[in-house]
Amino acid sequence: MSRLSPVNQARWTRFRHNRRGYWSLWIFSVLFVLCLGAELLANEKPLLVHYQDRWYFPLVVDYTETDFGGPLATAADYQDPWLKSRLTHDGWAIWAPVRFADSTINYASTRPFPSPPSSQNWLGTDANGGDVLARILYGARISLLFGLMLTLISSAIGIVAGAAQGYYGGRIDLWGQRFIEVWSGMPTLFLIILLSSVIQPGFWWLLAITVLFGWMQLVGVVRAEFLRTRNFDYIRAAQALGVSDRHIMLRHMLPNAMVATLTYLPFILGGSITTLTSLDFLGFGLPLGSPSLGELLLQGKNNLQAPWLGITAFFSLAILLSLLIFIGEAVRDAFDPSKVH
Numbered sequence: 001m002s003r004l005s006p007v008n009q010a011r012w013t014r015f016r017h018n019r020r021g022y023w024s025l026w027i028f029s030v031l032f033v034l035c036l037g038a039e040l041l042a043n044e045k046p047l048l049v050h051y052q053d054r055w056y057f058p059l060v061v062d063y064t065e066t067d068f069g070g071p072l073a074t075a076a077d078y079q080d081p082w083l084k085s086r087l088t089h090d091g092w093a094i095w096a097p098v099r100f101a102d103s104t105i106n107y108a109s110t111r112p113f114p115s116p117p118s119s120q121n122w123l124g125t126d127a128n129g130g131d132v133l134a135r136i137l138y139g140a141r142i143s144l145l146f147g148l149m150l151t152l153i154s155s156a157i158g159i160v161a162g163a164a165q166g167y168y169g170g171r172i173d174l175w176g177q178r179f180i181e182v183w184s185g186m187p188t189l190f191l192i193i194l195l196s197s198v199i200q201p202g203f204w205w206l207l208a209i210t211v212l213f214g215w216m217q218l219v220g221v222v223r224a225e226f227l228r229t230r231n232f233d234y235i236r237a238a239q240a241l242g243v244s245d246r247h248i249m250l251r252h253m254l255p256n257a258m259v260a261t262l263t264y265l266p267f268i269l270g271g272s273i274t275t276l277t278s279l280d281f282l283g284f285g286l287p288l289g290s291p292s293l294g295e296l297l298l299q300g301k302n303n304l305q306a307p308w309l310g311i312t313a314f315f316s317l318a319i320l321l322s323l324l325i326f327i328g329e330a331v332r333d334a335f336d337p338s339k340v341h
Contacts (some may be wrong), residue, residue, distance in 0.1 A: 011334040021330020028323040035141035042098035042134035051091035100131035102138035102291040114306040124308045126299050138291035147272035153211050158218035166226025188213040196284045225257035259335050266328030270321045
C-alpha cells in the first residue's frame, strides 16, 4: 500500500472498514476464478491419464478408443464402463470433482429426468439429464464474462459521450441529450425479439445488441462532472496556455469523473448479468442447449415437481448479485470522504 497516494490509501482504508463489502470482494473473486476454471472442476474427461506406461492429457487432446486398446477409431467415451475398467486395470486417472461437463447426459441414472440430488449428481439433473452443478459453473462463467465485457464496453462508450457533451457543451450537448432521450426510449427487449427471428442469437450478437442500447448509463454522471469542472480556473488556465482539449479532458477532468463512475460499475455489472439471465429465461438469449442461469430458471418454472432446479438457480443468482451490491456499497463509501469509520 506504500505506492498508493495518501488519498487512495484513505479510500482503501475506508473500503476495508466496510467488512461486508471487503469480504464480498474476496468471495466474488474466488467464485470468479473457480468459474474460469470450470473444466478443472466439472468435466466428463479425466484431467490426466497414465495408461500402460504412457501419459495422456484428455483435457487438451482428443483421443480415440484405439489409443486405449479399443476396436474403433471413434472418440473415447470416458463415461463408458468398458473404458473406465481399462483405465483402472492398466493404469490410473485423475478426475475432476464433478465427472460431468455442461453438455454431459447422465445415461447411468436410474431415475427419470429431472432426477433429485444424489451422490453422483450433487445438485441433481435437469430435464435433459445434464448435471445441475456443472451447468451452474459453466453458466455462471458465461454470465460473468458477458457482464464484465458489457460493463467495460458500454462504460467506455458512455464516458466518451458524456465527456464530449460536458466539455464542449452548446450544440453538441443539446443534440447529444436529444439523441439519448430518443435512443433510451427504444424498446430494447422488443427489438431483440424481432431480431432473434431473423438472426441466430449467440454470445457476441447478444453482447453487440445490448451494448448498442445499454451504453447510456454513465453518460449523465460523466456529463455532469465535466460541466461542473470545465469552468474551474485551472481548466481555463490550461486552455489559455494552449493545452489541447484531449490532454485537458484526459489528465485534468477525467480523473474527477472517474470517482463517481467507479461507484456505479458493480451495479452496472449486476444489471448486465440480470439482462442476460432475463433473455435466456424468455428464450431469446444464448443458443438452445447453452449452459445458462436463465435457462435453469426456466426449467425450474416448467418442472415444479423438481424444486431443486428453481432453488439452485435462485440462490446462484441471489449470491452473485448480493456480492456485487455489497461491493458497490463499499466502493461508494470508499470514495465518499464524509464516511469516517
